[in-house]
Amino acid sequence: MRDTFSRILYQVAKADPKICIVVADISPAGSMNQYRQEFPDRFMNVGVAEQAMIGFCAGLAMRGMKPYAYTIATFALYRPFEQIRVDLCYQNLPVTVVGIGGGVVYSVLGGTHHAQEDIAIMSALPNMSIVAPCDPLEAEAATWVSAKHQGPMYLRLGKAGEPVLTANAPDKFEFGKARCIKAGSGTAVLSYGIITKMALELVAKIEKEQGGQVAAYSIHTVKPLDQAGIAKILQQYDRVIVVEEHSLQAGLAMQTRALAFECGARCKLHTFSLQDEFIHFYGSHGDLLKQHGLHPELMYQKIYA
Amino acid sequence: MTATKPQFDAAASRTRCWQMRKRILEISQKVSALHIAGAYSCLEIVDTIYHGLMRRDADGNSPDTFILSKGHGSMAQYTVLENLGVIKPADLNLYCQPGGKLATHPDYGLPGIEASTGSLGHGLGLGIGMALADNIQKQDRTIYVVLSDGEMEEGSVWEAMLLAPSLGVKNIVAVADLNDFQSLGQTSKILPNFYPFDEKARAFGWEAVEIDGHNPQAVHDAIVARKGDKPLMVGARTIKGKGVSYMENVPIWHYRSPNPQEYQQAIAELDHAYHS
Numbered sequence: 001m002r003d004t005f006s007r008i009l010y011q012v013a014k015a016d017p018k019i020c021i022v023v024a025d026i027s028p029a030g031s032m033n034q035y036r037q038e039f040p041d042r043f044m045n046v047g048v049a050e051q052a053m054i055g056f057c058a059g060l061a062m063r064g065m066k067p068y069a070y071t072i073a074t075f076a077l078y079r080p081f082e083q084i085r086v087d088l089c090y091q092n093l094p095v096t097v098v099g100i101g102g103g104v105v106y107s108v109l110g111g112t113h114h115a116q117e118d119i120a121i122m123s124a125l126p127n128m129s130i131v132a133p134c135d136p137l138e139a140e141a142a143t144w145v146s147a148k149h150q151g152p153m154y155l156r157l158g159k160a161g162e163p164v165l166t167a168n169a170p171d172k173f174e175f176g177k178a179r180c181i182k183a184g185s186g187t188a189v190l191s192y193g194i195i196t197k198m199a200l201e202l203v204a205k206i207e208k209e210q211g212g213q214v215a216a217y218s219i220h221t222v223k224p225l226d227q228a229g230i231a232k233i234l235q236q237y238d239r240v241i242v243v244e245e246h247s248l249q250a251g252l253a254m255q256t257r258a259l260a261f262e263c264g265a266r267c268k269l270h271t272f273s274l275q276d277e278f279i280h281f282y283g284s285h286g287d288l289l290k291q292h293g294l295h296p297e298l299m300y301q302k303i304y305a
Numbered sequence: 306m307t308a309t310k311p312q313f314d315a316a317a318s319r320t321r322c323w324q325m326r327k328r329i330l331e332i333s334q335k336v337s338a339l340h341i342a343g344a345y346s347c348l349e350i351v352d353t354i355y356h357g358l359m360r361r362d363a364d365g366n367s368p369d370t371f372i373l374s375k376g377h378g379s380m381a382q383y384t385v386l387e388n389l390g391v392i393k394p395a396d397l398n399l400y401c402q403p404g405g406k407l408a409t410h411p412d413y414g415l416p417g418i419e420a421s422t423g424s425l426g427h428g429l430g431l432g433i434g435m436a437l438a439d440n441i442q443k444q445d446r447t448i449y450v451v452l453s454d455g456e457m458e459e460g461s462v463w464e465a466m467l468l469a470p471s472l473g474v475k476n477i478v479a480v481a482d483l484n485d486f487q488s489l490g491q492t493s494k495i496l497p498n499f500y501p502f503d504e505k506a507r508a509f510g511w512e513a514v515e516i517d518g519h520n521p522q523a524v525h526d527a528i529v530a531r532k533g534d535k536p537l538m539v540g541a542r543t544i545k546g547k548g549v550s551y552m553e554n555v556p557i558w559h560y561r562s563p564n565p566q567e568y569q570q571a572i573a574e575l576d577h578a579y580h581s
Contacts, residue, residue, distance in 0.1 A: 020441070041441055044472065052430050052464035059434020062420070063442065067434075082424060083461070087431060091413045091421050 001158045001194070002100055004136040006032040008143040009068065013039055016147065018066040022046060024053040026071040026100070054080040057095045058087035066094055066147065072106070073099025073115035073156065077122065088152040089127045095153075096146040102132060102156035102193055103245030104274065107288040111278040115156070120250035122154045123223050130223040131175070132156035134196035135165040138220055141173035149175075156222075158194035165196055166218065176221045178229035184215030187239040190230070192219045192252060195245040198289070201296040202243065209300065219252055227259055234265035241270045241303060243294065248273040270303050308368050313357030318521035321356070322348050323579040325384040326548050328397075330571050332380065333562040336401045340409065342546035342558040344380035346484040346518070347451055350541050351381040353524040354449045354480070355389060365389070368446045370435060372420045374428020375453035375482060376410035377560075382417075383407055391417035426459025428452065429479060433465055436474045436536075450479045455487030458496060463509070469536045470510030477536045478528055479511075482518060484545035488559055506538035518543035548575055 006028040013019040013035060020042035021035070027045070036043045046052045050071065057067040069076060076099045077084065088095050099115060106113035122128050131146070131153060133139040139157060146153050166173075169181040178190070187206060191199035196218055203214040217233060219226070234240055234256070242253045253271035260269050274292045281291045289295065325348060333339050351373070359369040373382045383400070386392040392407070399405025406415055410423025420431050432450040439446045456462065469477060483502060485492050492499055506513035512531055516523040518541025531537040545559075546552030549571040563571055 044437070046464075046468050047471070049464035049468065051426075051461035052433075052468045055427055055430020055461065055465065056434040056437070056468065059431040059436070060438045061434075062431065063435050063438030063444075065438045065441070083427065083430070086421060086424050087427055 001133070001136055001139045001162050002028045002160050004139045005098065005143055005157060006035060008140050010035040012143065012147040013042060016066065018064060019068070019147065020044065020060060020065055021068045021070055022053055022057050022060070024048060024050045024071040024075065026075070028070065028100075050075050050079040051083050054083035054095075054097070055087050058083070058091065058093050061093040061095050062091070068096045068098055070098040071100070072113060073102045073118055074113055077115070077118055077154070081121070084152070085125055089125045092127045092151050094150055096149065096155050097152070098155045098157060100157050101159055103195065104288050104292070105159050105194065105285050107285045108282045110280070110282075116274045117247050117249065118154070118156065119222055119246045119252075123250055127151045128223060129153045129221070130156065131221050132193035133220050134181070134191065134193060134218045135162055137164055137166045138173055138218060142220065145175045156193055162194050163197060165200060173220065176224050176226055178226040178233065179218045179220060180215060181218045182214075182216035184213035186212055186214070186237060187241065188215040188217060188233055188237040189241045189243060190217045190219050190233065190252065190256065191243045192222055193245055195243055195289070195294065198294065198296060199243040202241070202299050205296045205300050209304070222252060225255055230256060230259050231263040231265075234260050234263055234267055234269070237267055239268045239270070241272070241299070243272045243299065245289070245294070246274055247276050249276065272299050308360035308362040308366070310360050311357060313353070313525050315522040315525070318349065318352050318356060321352055321388055322521075323575060325352070325381070325388065326575050327572060328384050328387070329380045330563065330568055332397065332400050334565070334568055335398070336562060338560050338562050339380060339401070340377040340560050341380065341562070342486075342552050343375065343378045343453065343482075343484070345547045345549070345552070346543040346545045347375065347378045347482040348381045348547070349519050349521045350451055350480050350482060350524055350543075351378075351385050353521045354451070355385045357521070357525045358449065358528055368444070370419050370432070370446060370448045372422065372428040372432050372448065372450045373411055374422055374450050375425065375456050376422030378451070378453070378482070379407075379409065379411050382411060386417040389417075425453070425456035426461040429462055429465035432477050432479070433469045433472070433474055436469070436477045437472055439476060440474070446476060448477045450477065452479060452481050454481055454483045454485065454492045454499065454502075457481060457499065466506070466509040466511065474536055475533060478531070478539065479536065480524070480539040480541050482543050483540050484543045486545040486554060486556060486559070488556065490556060502540045503538070506540070511536050511538040513538045513540065515540035515542060517541075519547055548578065550574055
């Protein structure tokens, strides 16, 4: 996903001289080299100084540039939170904050590197948009969208090596719209970001055990949330399952519950989020997710208990 | 249209600052509180930058940018902008009142206001971003940023200080309003290692100078004399509440309006000092 972002950003930068990337000593490796060679004056490393990174990007944007601030998600959002709030959101500037490692993908690096409440925090900011692509193809589409976006955006990316999930998706990627990535009936699974891979594993498990075709949706735009689209899903399916790599508070799960209440949905609704806890468990990303209760088998058992 | 540096007249600046101090007092009588003392400490600095340094074309437009990073000193910027005809007197009269546009802190997008400030430690980073964008876009613009000494306790200021010369940004002039006071007391007592100030700026790669911040000519000359191969930091020694005896160096006047009697006394003192 990281490589996809830098590959597309290179293409975007080629077409638009206002594009620039500002990193805080963390850079998308590999394919960024081409960008750096061709546009050396539009690649800036501010050092390990995230407050400076965001303030600096705001200044660039105030002069008509289109900056991307880039580092690990926790550092990109938490240290310079007030710069994001005041410099970017209050002034409504077109700066995209790219957070690598959204969720707990940096599993063994520990809680300092886990962005497990990033959606809640960014959602609370007026003017902020949040896009969390589920695979490299969505990351590509999201990067193009970000380049044209008029206000601040948080682009929540994974890391590297994510599989393609949406090559045959029935719906196209459209900013602000829930996207059907697999057709089905009766049951629908909603997810966003790289845990969508696991959501699709759950889909396969349900289909294997229960038969039928289960639908899957990528809710890539977490803010503004496609409330009408989700309400429609809640009314269209008998069973709706939300899988997210984020704490329950103010994530997709909580918002879907609220929407279900508002629209008087009659479906069964099951939600799976990260625990409201710093879990000191060290293993793979999948191992840590399992500790949080996020595993196709565990979720299946809860749904059909 | 070519923008040129205005001729600077220090005597005219002195007159304007006297009038603006009285105008700020006048506004103070319409609201329950305002940041009067911090506006008084940076008034000559702000006036000099706008009237003596920022270039203007025949229509009064400037390629240069002013950011009041110590946003609580807004009354200094508002009165200077009023003087320049950018802010309408009717709008300043409605400062912090229903129907008005002007708040305690400058708001991005209002006439003459190029950044939302009020939370300390933001302006310098913004200014450096603008300065670098101007370099990339080959625009000849200078960014002036006015900070407070209390503000410089924010770590973000030092991140920005380290960044500007590292990126080769030269077209930025920062002026630190060294009034030696913050909300709870004297900076030199709360954080004595803030001083010596100019040495720190130099150590971070800036050209640095310290001057009397209430002397408009000194402010003007220090900035004009800069070598230009580095960003410039001017340490402007000032007095918080300058010009009104009971406000000078008294922390409660950080955010307070004088009562009618105090108001009359302040006007009398300012008039006396100006005419003597």
